[in-house]
Amino acid sequence: MTPMISARSVRKHYGNTRVLEDITLDVAAGEVCCLIGPSGAGKSTFLRCVNHLERINGGRLLVDGKPVGYSERGGRLHEMRGRELSRQRSSIGMVFQHFNLYSHMTAEQNVSFAPVTVHKRSRSAARERSRELLGRVGLADKADKYPRQLSGGEQQRVAIARALAIDPSVILFDEPTSALDPELVGEVLEVIRGVADQGLTMLIVTHEIEFAREVADRVVFMDGGVIVEQGPPAEVLENPREERTRTFLRRVL
Amino acid sequence: MTASEAPTNGVESRKRQEDSADLPVVQRRYPWRWACAGGVVLALAWMAWILATTETMEWNVVGEYLFSSEVLAGVKGTIVMTVLSMALGMVLGTLIAVMRLSPNPVLTSVASLYQWFFRGTPTLVQLIFWFNLSSIFPGFEVGVGALGFDVDTNRVMTPFLAALLGLGLNFAAYYSEIVRAGILSVDEGQSDAATAYGLSRFRTLRHIVLPQAMRVIIPPTGNELIGMLKFTSLASVVSYSELLRSASDVYNRTYQVIPLLVVAAIWYLFMTTLLSTGQYFLEKRFARGAQRTTTSTLAERILTDVRGRWAKRR
Numbered sequence: 001m002t003p004m005i006s007a008r009s010v011r012k013h014y015g016n017t018r019v020l021e022d023i024t025l026d027v028a029a030g031e032v033c034c035l036i037g038p039s040g041a042g043k044s045t046f047l048r049c050v051n052h053l054e055r056i057n058g059g060r061l062l063v064d065g066k067p068v069g070y071s072e073r074g075g076r077l078h079e080m081r082g083r084e085l086s087r088q089r090s091s092i093g094m095v096f097q098h099f100n101l102y103s104h105m106t107a108e109q110n111v112s113f114a115p116v117t118v119h120k121r122s123r124s125a126a127r128e129r130s131r132e133l134l135g136r137v138g139l140a141d142k143a144d145k146y147p148r149q150l151s152g153g154e155q156q157r158v159a160i161a162r163a164l165a166i167d168p169s170v171i172l173f174d175e176p177t178s179a180l181d182p183e184l185v186g187e188v189l190e191v192i193r194g195v196a197d198q199g200l201t202m203l204i205v206t207h208e209i210e211f212a213r214e215v216a217d218r219v220v221f222m223d224g225g226v227i228v229e230q231g232p233p234a235e236v237l238e239n240p241r242e243e244r245t246r247t248f249l250r251r252v253l
Numbered sequence: 254m255t256a257s258e259a260p261t262n263g264v265e266s267r268k269r270q271e272d273s274a275d276l277p278v279v280q281r282r283y284p285w286r287w288a289c290a291g292g293v294v295l296a297l298a299w300m301a302w303i304l305a306t307t308e309t310m311e312w313n314v315v316g317e318y319l320f321s322s323e324v325l326a327g328v329k330g331t332i333v334m335t336v337l338s339m340a341l342g343m344v345l346g347t348l349i350a351v352m353r354l355s356p357n358p359v360l361t362s363v364a365s366l367y368q369w370f371f372r373g374t375p376t377l378v379q380l381i382f383w384f385n386l387s388s389i390f391p392g393f394e395v396g397v398g399a400l401g402f403d404v405d406t407n408r409v410m411t412p413f414l415a416a417l418l419g420l421g422l423n424f425a426a427y428y429s430e431i432v433r434a435g436i437l438s439v440d441e442g443q444s445d446a447a448t449a450y451g452l453s454r455f456r457t458l459r460h461i462v463l464p465q466a467m468r469v470i471i472p473p474t475g476n477e478l479i480g481m482l483k484f485t486s487l488a489s490v491v492s493y494s495e496l497l498r499s500a501s502d503v504y505n506r507t508y509q510v511i512p513l514l515v516v517a518a519i520w521y522l523f524m525t526t527l528l529s530t531g532q533y534f535l536e537k538r539f540a541r542g543a544q545r546t547t548t549s550t551l552a553e554r555i556l557t558d559v560r561g562r563w564a565k566r567r
Contacts (some may be wrong), residue, residue: 094449
């Protein structure tokens with residue numbers, strides 16, 4: 001079976017700063033994969049490469065068997081134009097550290113915006129779906145609120161509903177709880193847990209080690225732009241083989 | 254204070270504190286605030302009285318010309334020129350702002366060059382330049398091959414077109430900076446999210462970035478619009494018939510300079526007042542999703558109060 005996400009020797013640099021060096025990683029369909037590691041390890045950058053928010057400088061990156069941001073024609077990879085790219089992105093949901101809800105739209109509009117404008121769903125159907133999804137993340141009564149009127153936890157739950165609304169095959173979570181007050185982290189993790197149980201492929205950058213232990217099928221520890229160690233949470237988190245992993249876990253646990 | 258007194262006092266004060274919970278509250282009074290307000294109002298009234306009673310102000314002449322057809326034609330000219338040059342400036346200005354933020358270095362430089370030139374030379378000079386364009390290009394050809402025909406520049410470059418180009422192109426340069434500041438004020442995460450969900454660059458700009466930038470763009474635009482309304486008076490030098498031109502046409506005939514300038518001033522004030530009211534409502538419209546309240550002026554406070562009473566009565 002082809003993996004949902006497949007990275008082969010992915011490299012990324014900004015000028016002379018190397019952020020990713022030789023990342024090779026497969027994420028199977030339906031797998032929940034947590035990326036952990038110290039800040040500056042390249043976790044978020046890798047995530048942004050998966051939907052071509054960042055362009056990779058070397059290696060191959062495939063989602064659902066197709067190269068990200070490039071299409072193959074005549075034995076060459078051509079960088080995609082707007083429409084192709086947006087079609088590819090339209091099957092990848094993303095949840096950001098700072099929520100990034102469209103601040104001039106209500107919660108309901110935030111969730112139904114991409115389905116209407118990109119996926120060409122009818123406005124009424126999208127609105128209905130939006131309300132249903134908001135209900136699922138426990139915000140049925142907040143559908144007409146603007147992001148500013150919601151707490152951080154509520155905003156992030158709306159953002160998760162927005163990701164679900166496009167019926168994605170993959171959802172990328174970029175430190176979904178890092179910007180939240182401690183007492184709000186729980187409600188967001190609860191919602192992510194619920195999504196994980198549905199069998200969606202998820203790539204989660206997180207600092208919540210306990211959460212990773214519980215929800216992940218696989219934990220990947222990154223440091224300095226490389227994958228140091230990966231495996232089931234029980235292995236990586238309980239009996240890490242590498243010294244760097246051990247040092248990191250000692251610091252955060 | 255002796256040692257034996259201290260505990261008694263403590264009990265007393267605690268007792269007094271408990272009692273004070275039931276005492277009536279007297280708000281602080283501000284006599285100086287009233288005195289200052291009164292003084293200022295008196296001074297204003299005195300000035301108004303002087304203006305109203307000075308004979309050389311010739312208020313009857315003001316009344317005579319305020320709604321004369323000549324002046325009204327000037328008012329119309331001012332409104333038309335303001336609207337059209339604003340429209341030209343806003344469209345062109347937005348385009349230049351987007352060019353300046355584009356990843357294409359040639360477009361960025363051309364946009365900067367435009368701003369540099371049109372902001373760096375006086376509007377008056379530009380107006381006169383357009384008006385005298387025929388002295389460098391006496392005529393030009395329109396069309397292709399056999400279908401082309403010659404045009405006399407003086408025929409095309411009317412006072413109207415000279416004023417429109419002079420004011421509009423100049424305004425575009427200023428407006429582009431307002432738009433650029435607005436676009437930059439929108440958090441990058443917003444376009445990240447829009448891009449990640451499959452929106453093209455253009456649609457991200459149109460649906461996500463510009464609507465949010467509007468909140469920052471509208472207040473200075475209102476200012477600029479009011480400024481533009483007054484700037485159109487410059488067009489009088491290229492003999493475009495706007496308000497100031499009409500007024501001066503009259504006083505060149507009758508020598509009643511001050512009363513006609515007062516007529517013009519009254520019209521300018523009337524129009525700018527209308528515009529600032531419109532700006533207030535536009536700002537409210539685009540403040541959706543942003544909670545910062547605007548500080549209210551006296552007029553707004555009265556308006557809210559009246560509205561409240563009206564609602565209560567119904």
